[in-house]
Structure formats: C-alpha cells, structure tokens
Amino acid sequence: xxxxxxxxxxxxxxxxxxxxxxxxxxxxxxxxxxxxxxxxxxxxxxxxxxxxxxxxxxxxxxxxxxxxxxxxxxxxxxxxxxxxxxxxxxxxxxxxxxxxxxxxxxxxxxxxxxxxxxxxxxxxxxxxxxxxxxxxxxxxxxxxxxxxxxxxx
Numbered sequence: 831x832x833x834x835x836x837x838x839x840x841x842x843x844x845x846x847x848x849x850x851x852x853x854x855x856x857x858x859x860x861x862x863x864x865x866x867x868x869x870x871x872x873x874x875x876x877x878x879x880x881x882x883x884x885x886x887x888x889x890x891x892x893x894x895x896x897x898x899x900x901x902x903x904x905x906x907x908x909x910x911x912x913x914x915x916x917x918x919x920x921x922x923x924x925x926x927x928x929x930x931x932x933x934x935x936x937x938x939x940x941x942x943x944x945x946x947x948x949x950x951x952x953x954x955x956x957x958x959x960x961x962x963x964x965x966x967x968x969x970x971x972x973x974x975x976x977x978x979x980x981x982x983x
Contacts, residue, residue: 837908838953838965847886848872852966857889857948859924870926891948893920893970896927900937920946920970934971945973 841849851858859868862876863883875882898918904910916932932940933949950966 839967841965844874845872849965851886851888852950852968853964855950857891857968858886859889859922859926860884861887861924868922868924868926870922870928887924889948890923892923892973893928893946893948895932895940895942895944895946895970896921897942898932898940916940918970928968931969932971933969939972946970947973 839845839849848858858872859870860872860876861868861884862879862881863885864881865876865879867876867878868887868889869877869884872886874884876884896919898916900914901909901917902914904913909915914937916935916937918930918932920928920930920932922928932946933951947970948968949971951969952964952966
C-alpha cells in the first residue's frame with residue numbers, strides 16, 4: 831500500500847480470495863467447520879472456538895444497518911474529497927457484523943434495522959509486490975424493495 835493511501839487494503843496470499851471475489855461482485859465470509867459460525871473480517875482461525883477448520887463461503891450480500899456515523903471531516907487523503915460519507919456497522923444476514931460504508935442514501939433516510947445490500951467500489955492501490963492494482967471494496971446501499979412498499983433512498 832502506498833504511504834499516501836489510507837483507504838486501500840494490503841492484499842496478501844491469505845486475503846487474495848476475498849479481494850478476487852469482490853472484483854467479481856461477491857462478498858466472502860469465513861465459516862468454521864467445527865462450531866459452524868461465520869465470521870468477518872477474514873481470519874485463518876475461528877474467533878469463536880479457535881479452530882483452524884475454516885473455509886471461504888459466499889455471503890448473500892444482505893444486511894441490516896446496526897449503527898452509523900456521518901463523517902464530515904477527515905484530513906487523511908483521499909477521504910477529504912469524499913466527505914461527507916457514512917461510516918457504518920452492518921449485521922450481515924449470515925450473522926457477523928461488518929464495518930463498511932453506506933452509499934446511495936441521504937443521512938436523513940438512514941434508520942437502524944434498514945435493509946441493505948452489498949455493492950462494490952473500485953479504488954486504486956498496490957498489491958504486496960508493489961504493482962499497481964485496482965482494489966474493489968464492499969460497501970452497502972439500501973436494498974431494493976418490492977413494488978409499492980416505499981422504494982429506496
């Protein structure tokens with residue numbers, strides 16, 4: 831990762847499947863083969879029972895908004911150009927909580943428990959060997975709702 835970019839993750843051999851899936855429009859989780867619980871952020875062991883028997887699993891992409899904060903000032907590049915933005919914690923349908931950003935929704939329309947769906951945003955960055963690479967990060971937006979039930983933000 832370049833020293834002047836704080837918004838781009840470092841991709842390594844362990845996390846490569848996660849970032850590759852994001853490039854393909856899929857959110858991955860890790861699930862424990864012993865206790866059966868899913869977790870996020872990706873780890874090589876289960877944070878619940880400490881088993882190493884964890885595997886990648888495609889998530890549904892559905893979540894509900896747990897909490898959020900609207901960031902109006904951030905002096906780290908490139909966040910200054912993005913303000914205001916909504917930093918959020920969401921409850922994934924599979925159980926884990928995830929820190930993320932909510933997009934495509936005005937702050938006045940945000941409500942605890944609102945239905946969200948995953949979306950993806952490409953950002954610049956470097957991989958661990960220093961080559962320039964596009965990194966695609968998961969963000970969340972209001973979920974599409976059935977016709978006549980109120981619509982999106």
